[in-house]
Amino acid sequence: MTETARPPSPADTDLLGLLAQLDTLIERHLPAAGPGATRAPPETLQRVLADLPVPIVCFDPPHGHATRSLNPRFTELFGYTLADIPSLTAFAAQALPDAAERAQVLQAWEAGFARLRTAGGTMAPGEYRLRCKDGSTREVRICGQIVADRVLIAFMDLTVQKRMLAELRLSERRHRLLADHAADVIWTLDLAGGLTYISPSIERLTGYTPQECLQLPLEALFAASSWSRLEQALAQARADQRAGRPLQIPPLELERRCKDGTCVWVELTMSAITDGDDRCVELLGISRDICARKHAEAQLQQARAAAEAATRALQAANAELRELATKDALTGAWNRRYFEHTAAAERTRAQRHGTPLSLILLDIDHFKAINDRFGHQAGDAALVALSALVRADLRRSDVLARWGGEEFALLLPHCDLQGAACVAEKLRAELAAATFATIGSLSASFGVGQLRPGETLDAWIKRVDDALYAAKHAGRNQVVIAGAEDAPVEPVAGALRLIWKPTYACGEPRIDQEHRELFSLANALIAAAGNPDSLLPALEAFMTHAVAHFAHEEAILRERGYADLAAHAAAHRRLIEHAQGMRAQAEAGAIGVGELVEFLYRDLVARHLLQEDARFFGLFSPSAPPSASSRPH
């Protein structure tokens, strides 16, 4: 049993008030004062006490502290009846089983009673743990008072409150212990932004003690950018609180200032502490040290950047290697290995789709002499300049490769023999006309060949190489067409000419005669191309003959019942219209005269003869029936 000396509580006031009322009540029921009148009749006292709502026992000090009375509330509380506790000593013996404690308490009570008797008033309240009759214990607060020579002791049962208080204290201690020893920093913040608690772990994290943190403004505890983000979050929390919305504060990653001036990264999570009305009164926060994570993230970022840089370097190195593996270092043209690989792939494609594919081999004439005369370096420069000059004339799909030494190869996808012959002739003329640094002029010889159906790559290259050899043999600075028996376009004495061959005759004498005339008019036109004086008459003569010939040819074919006459006549119309359109453009300066001439001799004459006209050749063969239709050439 313990007694706590402390100022009277509201409960004490109640107890003392009750005793004062009791005093009056008992006085009123007792007989008038006089000898023997100090003792109220037991039944009277019993009756008075019985109605009281608090447990009360009444002892009679002059008579060995005999128990005079106790009320039902007392028996309800402790289980004792008057018979169980005939005196204060008997009560103490039961309620205070520990002898030493009992002696101490009894002595205090005796002294208290003595003081009451001499000085009056009430006995100082005290709290005790008393044993009940059933062995359980009760936490009580008692107050004593002398009433008519007797000591009345009133009890207030504090058992439940004390247990709750003890549990509350324990819980509080537990939470404080958790907060104090947590590695994370736990803190509470009022909505105005003032810290109300911060756990000791803050010192380990920032060097600031909790006391220092509580004294500093919150702003001083965060890096500037982090503070503005926290300030925003707090403003949002206040707005939510005012609007009666539940607080939802997302976790923030912030930099906290340390006492030594450095900063540490923390992840800050906050939640609301609410009152009974669910209103937020404070914010509970946890700051977790995420420096290690941030460091790891930074390292990861660095590692990623390093990996990306390494990948880029690798890609660059690979590109360089690819370049080295596929390009000729001096001229930048593709090397022979790449060319052979590409030519094989293009050959397969051309044969699968039936598209034309042509090859030009070009070899600089007397290059040894150039080297000998001007030096190897000048020779190198000439090779570089030549390859740049050739490249400038090519389509994107064309492939220029250095075949070796002073020899180049040119692969021309979707280009037929006539087209390739024109390209070669153009290059020849350009190279011959160009001026090269140090060495001045040079010339080159060309072999040209279109891939034949089923021809192997080696056979094709060999055929074109033979043509190149033939060009050298024939005096250099010229184009030779490989296997040119089918091609009407041939270079003659350094320039292109249409060459009439017996195979171009269809058997109809009037048509064949007009075709021959068309060939010679085209050649006259080619020859006149560089001379404005003779160009116009040549062009007039050519066009007049072409228009007349087409009309005449159509009449003959109609006579012979040519089934594809309509398509053939349409092809004639297109050619004439296109030629007239180009002529108008040439006259307006929108295209060069060369382009017009090239179209006339190549498309209107050579191609049309070999492709469109060849279809009706069968009409005029000796075995053909009079109404024979077209046959493929």
Ligand SMILES: Nc1nc2c(ncn2[C@@H]2O[C@H](COP(=O)(O)OP(=O)(O)OP(=O)(O)O)[C@@H](O)[C@H]2O)c(=O)[nH]1
């Ligand atoms: N400057 C220079 N010369 C080269 C290079 N590659 C090969 N040559 C030279 O090119 C010359 C080729 O000589 P030839 O094969 O006799 O042929 P050519 O003198 O051009 O005579 P033709 O081809 O018959 O007209 C040799 O002198 C080689 O040394 C190179 O990369 N740079």
